[in-house]
Each structure stands twice: as structure tokens, then as C-alpha cells.
Amino acid sequence: MKMAKKCSVFMLCAAVSLSLAACGPKESSSAKSSSKGSELVVWEDKEKSNGIKDAVAAFEKEHDVKVKVVEKPYAKQIEDLRMDGPAGTGPDVLTMPGDQIGTAVTEGLLKELHVKKDVQSLYTDASIQSQMVDQKLYGLPKAVETTVLFYNKDLISEKELPKTLEEWYDYSKKTADGSKFGFLALFDQIYYAESVMSGYGGYIFGKDKDGSYNPSDIGINNEGAVKGAALMQKFYKEGLFPAGIIGEQGINVLESLFTEGKAAAIISGPWNVEAFSKAGINYGITKLPKLENGKNMSSFIGVKSYNVSAFSKNAELAQELAVFLANEKNSKIRYEETKEVPAVKSLANDPAIMKSEAARAVTEQSRFSEPTPNIPEMNEIWTPADSALQTVATGKADPKQALDQAAETAKGQIKAKHSGT
Numbered sequence: 001m002k003m004a005k006k007c008s009v010f011m012l013c014a015a016v017s018l019s020l021a022a023c024g025p026k027e028s029s030s031a032k033s034s035s036k037g038s039e040l041v042v043w044e045d046k047e048k049s050n051g052i053k054d055a056v057a058a059f060e061k062e063h064d065v066k067v068k069v070v071e072k073p074y075a076k077q078i079e080d081l082r083m084d085g086p087a088g089t090g091p092d093v094l095t096m097p098g099d100q101i102g103t104a105v106t107e108g109l110l111k112e113l114h115v116k117k118d119v120q121s122l123y124t125d126a127s128i129q130s131q132m133v134d135q136k137l138y139g140l141p142k143a144v145e146t147t148v149l150f151y152n153k154d155l156i157s158e159k160e161l162p163k164t165l166e167e168w169y170d171y172s173k174k175t176a177d178g179s180k181f182g183f184l185a186l187f188d189q190i191y192y193a194e195s196v197m198s199g200y201g202g203y204i205f206g207k208d209k210d211g212s213y214n215p216s217d218i219g220i221n222n223e224g225a226v227k228g229a230a231l232m233q234k235f236y237k238e239g240l241f242p243a244g245i246i247g248e249q250g251i252n253v254l255e256s257l258f259t260e261g262k263a264a265a266i267i268s269g270p271w272n273v274e275a276f277s278k279a280g281i282n283y284g285i286t287k288l289p290k291l292e293n294g295k296n297m298s299s300f301i302g303v304k305s306y307n308v309s310a311f312s313k314n315a316e317l318a319q320e321l322a323v324f325l326a327n328e329k330n331s332k333i334r335y336e337e338t339k340e341v342p343a344v345k346s347l348a349n350d351p352a353i354m355k356s357e358a359a360r361a362v363t364e365q366s367r368f369s370e371p372t373p374n375i376p377e378m379n380e381i382w383t384p385a386d387s388a389l390q391t392v393a394t395g396k397a398d399p400k401q402a403l404d405q406a407a408e409t410a411k412g413q414i415k416a417k418h419s420g421t
Contacts, residue, residue: 038314039066040321043091045074045304051334052325059324067321074304078104085109085311092318093325095142098130098303099372105133106376111308111315113137115323122328127343130303130371134212139305140326141343142334146299146369147192148361149289150258150272151265153282161265164290165196165231165297168265172240175264181242184254185267187232188246188393190220190385192267195288195297197228204373204381215377215414220385221403229392229399236393246393258283269302270358273339285357287365299365300372303343335359380413 044052049069056067072080074095081104084090096104104110120128120137127141151161162168162183172182186192194204201224206217219225235241244253255272257263259279267288276283288297306322308315324330331342335353341362342353353359372378388406391397397405 040092043094051337055330092312102375110138139307143304143340145302146365155264166292181263188390197225198298199291199295200224200228221407226400285361296368299369301369384409
């Protein structure tokens with residue numbers, strides 16, 4: 001699911017060898033021998049450990065160590081690390097959403113990684129950027145995801161698909177009757193609404209010259225963001241979205257309408273591929289539509305990563321394991337088991353991966369997307385922005401008024417909670 005709320009893709013020299021990708025920067029024969037008899041603990045995502053089973057076995061054999069794999073929901077692993085790390089019962093390697101990196105680093109929970117540039121260059125720019133804090137690397141990308149468009153082929157064919165959001169608005173006006181709908185999206189949440197707002201010039205945080213986020217420059221209420229919010233508000237005002245799609249239960253309503261064949265298209269993510277398949281929906285997947293100004297709707301790139309706990313007693317060996325798990329060969333094997341799109345550049349056009357419609361859609365949409373901001377101040381954006389968008393959706397406030405209030409609230413919370421950090 002979205003990689004952390006509350007969470008281009010993929011070409012490199014084909015000649016990078018497995019041994020290079022598997023080695024840490026200081027590995028030597030003496031380092032290998034000193035690791036004999038050690039045990040590493042890996043926290044892997046729920047129902048995803050099969051994806052690294054072979055890699056773990058190979059690493060154990062090569063290094064004469066034991067690797068224990070424990071499954072935990074990846075978005076909550078940092079919560080557990082706060083308690084288990086200091087107690088000595090935490091992992092050496094964990095997996096987490098990229099937008100939690102900044103908070104985790106600020107709290108001293110992650111170990112900086114020292115890996116060679118040619119290893120870092122294996123990954124897409126956006127995915128490796130998600131692991132950087134103050135120009136330092138704290139993880140290696142294992143998978144990427146973005147929102148995409150799911151459509152019901154029994155209700156609308158690929159040839160009939162509207163190309164722009166305005167065209168979807170027109171299509172919905174012709175098809176929505178209160179029980180069945182055309183196009184649906186969770187535009188009362190900034191995670192989804194940013195796709196429209198940013199297309200008109202809105203943004204979460206501005207950036208400094210070095211590419212780092214500037215938390216004092218908030219763009220959720222600038223002219224472009226307001227224009228995007230006004231466009232989204234039209235879908236609610238005219239009854240093209242059901243009332244139940246607003247608020248905490250909105251995601252359940254949206255997904256139910258699609259699986260029941262009552263919505264022609266929805267914005268969702270690859271996390272729903274299995275669920276929609278099991279529901280028997282004859283669906284297709286494609287990138288998000290364009291906007292009337294010619295720009296493609298953007299999206300947040302969510303990045304799952306392997307990171308080393310600051311509490312690990314075998315940090316160097318843990319780094320070697322993280323590098324090994326995330327290398328090109330093991331990333332492809334992991335995809336074959338989990339269907340999560342790898343962040344390795346050279347796998348972008350791999351036939352085994354690109355035969356998946358979902359992988360192709362994520363890859364194409366990623367061209368128009370940016371990582372979810374990974375600085376701690378992002379935590380102060382979600383709630384005010386969502387609250388503002390919900391008042392816009394329900395017609396209780398106009399877009400400018402609502403977004404101005406959200407920006408003011410976010411700035412106040414950032415000043416109160418993050419001054420001096």
C-alpha cells in the first residue's frame with residue numbers, strides 16, 4: 001500500500017558482477033572469518049519472506065553465519081525498533097518505507113551505510129534519493145510503487161479510456177447515477193490529491209540548491225495547488241463521487257465499488273493487484289491520466305528499503321547482508337516471488353518483469369513522480385492537508401481558505417516540534 005502514510009524507475013552497466021554487489025566496502029578474508037558463528041536478525045515485510053529465502057541461504061553459506069528472518073508489517077517496524085533496539089531484541093536489518101527515513105535518522109535508529117558508488121548506481125535516482133539524509137546514505141532500495149489507474153474492462157475498453165482528468169470528469173457526468181460511477185479517487189487525501197495539485201505547480205516542500213527539502217517553503221496552498229483543489233472539488237460537488245468516499249472509510253468504499261463492478265475506473269496502487277484478481281474483476285492497469293494543461297498527473301513514489309539498525313552488534317556484516325539482498329540478481333528473484341517492482345535500473349526492461357501490466361504501469365507512472373518527502377517535517381503535513389481537503393470535498397470551505405489554513409497549521413507544528421532539529 002502507499003508506502004508510509006501514517007506511508008525514473010529503473011539501466012546501468014550490465015557487467016556489475018554478483019560478487020561486487022554482495023560485498024561491503026571493507027570486506028576481506030579476515031572479515032569473513034571473524035563473522036563465523038554470528039547470527040543476524042532480519043525483519044522482513046509480512047508474507048514477503050519467500051522472496052529472500054534463497055538469498056538468505058546463500059549468504060549464510062558464504063559467510064558461515066545464521067540469519068533469522070522475522071515477518072513484521074514494514075510500515076510499523078520502526079515503532080518496534082524504538083523499543084526492541086535498545087533492549088537488544090531488535091533486528092540487524094529491517095525494511096521500512098522511504099518517507100520514514102528522516103524521522104528514523106533524527107531519532108538515531110539507523111546506521112549510515114558506506115557502500116561504493118557503483119553499488120549505489122544500481123538503483124533509480126528517485127529510489128536512492130529516498131534513502132539519503134543530509135547527503136548520507138541510510139538504506140538500499142528493495143522495491144518501488146506508485147499510484148496507477150485501474151479500469152474495469154467489462155465497463156470500459158482500453159480504446160475508450162479518457163486521456164485527461166477533464167475527460168474523465170465528462171465521462172463520469174454521463175455514467176454516474178448514484179449507484180454506479182465512472183472515475184473515483186481519494187482526492188480528500190493529500191497522498192492522492194498531490195497528483196493533481198502538483199501538476200498545476202503545487203508542492204509539499206520546496207528544495208534548496210543541493211536538492212534537499214526546505215521545510216520552511218510549503219507549497220500546498222500556492223496558486224497551482226488551489227487550482228488543482230478546485231478541479232477535484234467539481235467531482236464531489238456534482239455527485240460524481242459518492243459521499244461515503246470521504247474520510248477514513250473512503251478507501252474501503254472505493255475498493256468495494258470497484259470489486260462490485262460499480263466503478264469504471266479508480267486510482268489505487270499495485271498493492272491491490274492480488275485483491276482485485278481474487279475478486280474476479282476483469283481489470284486493466286495504466287498510468288494516471290494527463291491534466292488539461294498537458295502535464296501528466298504525478299504521484300508519490302513509495303520506496304521500500306533494507307536498512308541497518310543503529311543497535312546492531314554486527315553492523316558491518318549487516319550492511320553486507322543488506323547489499324546482498326538488494327543486489328540485481330536477488331532483486332529479480334524477489335520480484336518473481338512477491339511481484340513488487342524492483343528499484344534496480346537494469347531490470348526496467350527485463351522481459352520477465354515487463355510482461356506484468358502492473359509493473360509496466362508503475363514503471364511508466366514513475367517517470368512523472370517523485371519520492372514522498374522523507375524529512376521528519378513531513379509528519380506535520382498529512383493531517384492538516386487531509387483535513388483541509390475533506391472540507392473542500394464536503395463543500396464546507398473553498399479551496400484557498402482550506403489550504404491556507406492547512407499550510408498555517410503545518411508551519412506552526414513544524415516550528416513547535418522541529419525547531420533546532
